[in-house]
Amino acid sequence: MASETSPATATAPDVAKAAGSATGGGDNADAATDTAAQDTASSVDDQVLEKPAPTPTKKQKLKNHCAKFWWVHVLVVLVLLIILLPILFTVIIPAIVQDVVNDQKLPVYDGRLRALSSKSINITLDTMLNTPLEVDVGPMQMTLASNEEEKAPAFLSLAFPKSRVLHKTNLTVPPQRIDILDEDALVGWFTRLFDQDSIEVRVGSPRSKVHLNGLDYHPKLSQVAHLRGLNYLSGFAIQEMHFTIPSEGGYNIRGKLDLPNPGSLALYLGNVTMNLMAGDVQLGLIHVDELTMERGTNHPAFYGNIFFDRLLPNIAEVLSGQGQYLKNGELGLHVSGNTTVINGERVSFVERVLNAKRIPLGIPVTTFVGELLKAMTGSDGGTADLVDVLGGAFGNRTLIDDIMDHWKGSSSASKFSSSSSSGRSKRSNPVTRRPIGRMSLVKNMLKLGLRTRTKSR
Template sequence: MATQPTTTTTTTTTPPTTTGPQGPVANAAGTRPENVLDDASSLNDGVHEKGAPVGLSKREKAKQHFRRFWWAYVLALVIFLAIFLPILFKVIIPAIIRNVVKDQELPVRGGALNFTAPTHLNMSMDTMLDTPLGVKIDSVPLNLYQPPADPEHDDTDVKGPFLRLQMPDQHVNGETKIHAPEQVVQVLNQTQITAWFNEFFDKELVDLHIKANDMSVHLGALDYKVDMDKTVKVPGLNYLKGFGVIDMKFSIPAEPSGRNLRGHLLIPNAGVIALGMGNVSFNIMAGDVNLGLVRLYDFDLRPGNNTPAFDGEFYFDQLIPNLPAILDSQRSALAEGVVELHAKGNSTINYGRHIPYIEGVLNIKRVPMRIPVTTLLVDLMEALVSHGDGNGNGTSSQGVPLLDHLGDVLGNRTLFEQMLSHWDSTGGGGDDAKGSASGGKKSSSLTRSVRRSMHTNILKLGLRRLRSKF
């Protein structure tokens, strides 16, 4: 294999020359080529810096923008505040306050109604307000209405309020207890207050419509006027459920005052409002037959169970004439071993004056009460025999025969005299002369026999009562 000849080329760099008037000359000061390249690089760098300057950051651009157009932003802010602030203070905040007032539940947590007169009463009330911000509420009258029968047609303004309660100044911040102290309140509408008390007596919860016009609310230095229009729930009496007789005692014969009945009642108040009733009287009804009258004195019906003492008259003389009607009204109750009577309002008097808006409610109610038959009979029999002279003669301390008492109280003494006469005439088994001769001894013997029989029956009833308890 033949070998190619190698050729070596030598390159000679000739320094650049310039042509002068006397011919070509070398670069001045004997400048080297690398120095020429350095100068060219420096020239190129200078040209690049002038053509593409370094950019500003976003923050610097924003500052520069605001420095140029600050007046435009200030003008826009002034225009915005001029539009927004009136809307805030005249539209938004009042709307918020109205919604806060509208959302208030105003729960009635306590209070008192003292029925002092036909045209006015003493009233106090405890409730609660809840606000997200601290506000001051000026004193304002609360108008109390009977709620409209049809919620879609509010006729409260036409009927008018039946009471007006003044609420004092309040500082409210969060959940705040509100107390309206006792004050004299005029009865503005007798018909409406009677209708409301009728529902208050019957129901466990009763509606009460409350209105307050132009209520002043202060939020700091800002003042607002708002209206309150609320229907709240008030715990009622629930028809005095649980009403009954705790104990009673008959007096035979009656006391000089005419009273022959005393004892204690159980009267529950399921609500939270205390009622100052005054002197209250009830008729004792068995069906449609009036069997007596019960009186309570200076009676306050406080929340919870009340056990007032009572006195009155039991109309024994109405038992015999009305016995069929009484037994017919007690048919289902007697099957359960009880007597069912009803208390019907008779009168409500306070400070010597009738209270019409309470009498208009109580006088149409029939509150049931059940008394065990054994309890009633034992109390009656104890009354009949308690006046014996202790010598077995069956006479009272005044010397009046026991059966004469029974005949007097039942209003049919002639009937008992005929029964005694019949037993006297048949008990001897002889002719009239013999019967007449021994009449005194037979009458005395019969009286003692009846008395012993009564004591035996009372003992049996007492033993049955004890056995029923255990």
């Protein structure tokens, strides 16, 4: 039993041998046996030596995919570029440039405005731009308009030069002569510049120019620039004054002004004549030649006339508005524009601004009366010709005689009688007037004014 071979376990040589025996060929049987043995050995070797192929990684798969379908990817990239590049350069970058332009503050640090005529001015401005990238701005035309109302008309147009800007960069609009586009709009804006301590101006350009990385962009410029105003010339005063009576060269007062300019712009206004007023009474005219208001406090010289012949006849009206000022020891006056002349031509837009103003001016009473008295009495303080001078100045010698009675001191007139045996008639010495004290003069002038005011009521 143990030696019997199971048909299920018969080897390939046995099968081949049996097949050969069945066919009856010995040689054929041997050949078949050898072939079967070789096949069996090969099968065994394959089972021992062959290993399964490794699975490719994702990177290898992607590489193989790109190598196989590279032309598809190139086509997709080209399509995307064709679609996105126009959007990038016509929509996205211009929007970024516009945002940068909209963020500009355009502060006006300094500048000069010089009136040339009623039709033109000369102007220069210093400002600043701030950009995250280096760009070239300009050249372009910029308009200036009031920011007080929508769609206000432009009153000036400036040429802005080409400038390179990176981060915070100070820029200068060079001096240029430009025509006034709209005088009414300029007068309105200049009035606010005069009245306020700060003011806005809208800077616009329908087609500004920004050059970035070889490409030009044209964002819309409509920004509000800020600058300091004149604050109604707060602090305006007469620094010094001197009367010349009788007048010299046709003028009876000269001096210097304290003329502040707290604004961002230095101003040249030409030859300016101003009214000197007390209420509605014009007391004089003062002239300033070549008036230039640099930034800070200026001290221009002035000359003019005080109309003394109008002072006393209107003393009640003059004093009616002096209550608060006199408590502070001042004469409360104000000045307003009269004429502005440049090269023999009146400058209408400056006149329209200045003539509408009533700039407060306080003059110390002691200074005014003291200088007036000094001019009337001369350097030695004598009063020999005081009545004549006052009478000529005020146009009423009889009235001045009456005023002098109030100024007269308590000097006595000594009378001497002759006790000579010749019996000559007695005579008296002429009365000698004493020099008039300044404070006494002030008090008596005020008393006279108050009495005149009472009578007028």
